[in-house]
Amino acid sequence: MRILLENLSKHFGKVKAVDSLNLEIKEGEFLVLLGPSGCGKTTTLLLIAGLYKPTFGNIYFGDKIVDHLSPKDRGIGMVFQSYALYPHMNVFDNIAFPLTLMKKPRNEIEKAVREIAKFVQLDEELLERRPGQLSGGQQQRVALARALVKGPSILLLDEPLSNLDAKLRLIMRAEIKHLQKQLGITTILVTHDQVEAMTMGDRIALMHNGKIQQLGTPDELYNQPINLFTAGFIGSPPMNIFNSKIGRDEEGYYILIEESFKVRFPEELFQKLKEENLFLGIRPEHVTISLQASNNLIPGRVYITEPLGRETLLNIQVGNILLKSIVPQTLKVSSGDKIWINFDVNYCHFFDKNGERIKI
Amino acid sequence: MENYGFKGPIPIILLIIICLPIILLYGWLIISSFATRMEGLKPYGWTLNNWRFLLEKPTFFWQTEEETPNIWVYTFNTLIYSFGITIFTIFICTTAGYAISRLNFRGRRSLLALTIILHSFPSITLLVGIFVVLLFLGLYNRLFGVILVRVSLQLPFGIWIMKGFFDSISWDVEMASLVDGCSRLKTWYKIMLPLVRPGILALSVFTFLSGWGDFLFPYIFIPSKTSQTLSVYLRSLTADVRFVDYGLVTAVGLYYMIPIILLYIFAQKYLLNIYTGGTKG
Secondary structure, eight states, X not given: OOEEXXXXXXXXXXXXXXXXXXXXXXXXXXXXXXOSTTSSHHHHHHHXXXXXXXXXXXXXXXXXXXXXXXXXXXXXXXXXXXXXXXTTSOHHXXXXXXXXXXXXXXXXXXXXHHHHHHHTTOOGGGXXXXXXXXXXXXXXXXXXXXXXXXXXXXXXXXXXXXTSOHHHHHXXXXXXXXXXXXXXXXXXXEESOHHHHHHHOSEEEEEETTEEEEEEOHHXXXXXXXXXXXXXXXXXXXXEEEEEEEEEETTEEEEEETTTEEXXXXXXXXXXXXXXXXXXXXXXXXXXXXXXXXXXXXXXXXXXXXXXXSEEEEEEEETTEEEEEEEETTOOOOTTOEEEEEEOGGGEEEEOTTSBBOOO | OOOOSOOSHHHHHHHHHHHHHHHHHHHHHHHHHTEEEEETTEEEEEOSGGGGGGTSOXXXXXXXXXXXOOHHHHHHHHHHHHHHHHHHHHHHHHHHHHHHHHOOOTTHHHHHHHHHHHHTSOXXXXXXXXXXXXXXHTOTTOHHHHHHHHHHXXXXXXXXXXXXXXXXXXXXXXHHHHHHTOOHHHHIIIIIHHHTHHHHHHHHHHHHHHHHTOOHHHHHHOXXXXXXXXXXXXXXXXXXXXXXXXXXXXXXXXXHHHHHHHHHHHHHXXXXXXXXXXXXX
């Protein structure tokens, strides 16, 4: 089912939790609402679920406005952060609950519950247990089964992985994505974890202060951040972002980073950069390292190394600023070593003083 | 686990000393109800005579036999009274507690404040007012009238307690049930009520006990003998200034206590819930 949000707003008193949101979610798409806590992503989800009523704006499912429909009439399945299983019912009754309310015949319910339990890989023997006797991962599967059992046309997931331990999270991440693709069900996932968003979503809507900052594929968000917020939010370790100034001396144009050191770029670039004050962003993996001095390289010193296993995160002191660089594990450097860095112009992002991306 | 102090016999001895007066009083009550005569704590001769009230009506010289109902009528009245209060209180407190905990309506905060004020209001000051209201409604001298009065006085505390229990249930569960296909009302009785069952049990036991032990309201608002409760009956036994049959009084007293003792034994863990289970404001 296609979902369309049109000028959707939700105000709590003076706080605009969701502020004139416009968003189209395509049929069968896996969309992730990503953002820091308090950005309005969960509120948006609850609006779509019908658990909140919008202050302004409309929500369409297909071509129909559903604003007036209560949650039970919207044809949605939902998984909550805390799983929200009913502690006083056993697992079978939990999964069967939506069907019981629809007054389906007993044998039909029985069949549907066992089928969906199998689908989410829930052991048959667990059906008789109480939710309290299950592990986090199993509870998660029960919650998924309960959301899917009535065959909803939209699946809403509210931080479904945040209560799982790291290993299980990795497993469930892949599993939910697989499940969604198998069912082809329109899915909206809310998360504050960018890795989750990048790995699971077909598209990501990055939210901040009740507004969508950027909507796009994971690739677009990572490689072409539209503003400083996206640039800083997506990516771990985060992008190096510097307050910069364009200057010119006898050798030509340069960019002065944090009033500290100069970086020289090809002349063509400066024809496109009109503003004198701007922000320069570069991801840690695009800061190249050299152990020998040469022309145009910027001298620095290793401040501290953080081995990550597959690669090493270097904190490098250049002038009076610190920047991060990811280097292969094979590069053996240690604190205090002198090194030289270079910024690859193809991977530099430029933002104007309002934080908007400057297209190069 | 570490044991922080409180070892050895000293704390136990201290506790026994503190409890001694209570133990002595109850001991005296039990012994006396089976004794022909008591001198201090010492019984002279054993008898079941004091318990004959279970079979026949005790008579007083100022009454004819027809005027006094037997003990079973009083017991029945007391049960009706206690259960009546419990049922009404639970019904109102679970609905009101839910509303105050979960629904956003005008005047919610003031209602909450009002219940606290009412809770701390000494009910004795309302006696005259209640009397007028009961008379006006034609409920004076009727058990039902007193039940209503008692319920209304029980409500602030009960609502507050139930609100606490509802507060402790996560919103997610309620939202899940709304998404799964329940209306708000259905969510209330299919999901929320089972989840606050410990609270309902605790409040039931508590309310039942307070009804069973209630004296003032039945005494004042039900002058008629046939609608009176055990506590009032017990008092009437000691009303005679010239001769009080302490054997009978203690026997009736013990009889009156039996349900409470039983209830305490079997329901103390539910009662504890009132103090431990989610009474956060």
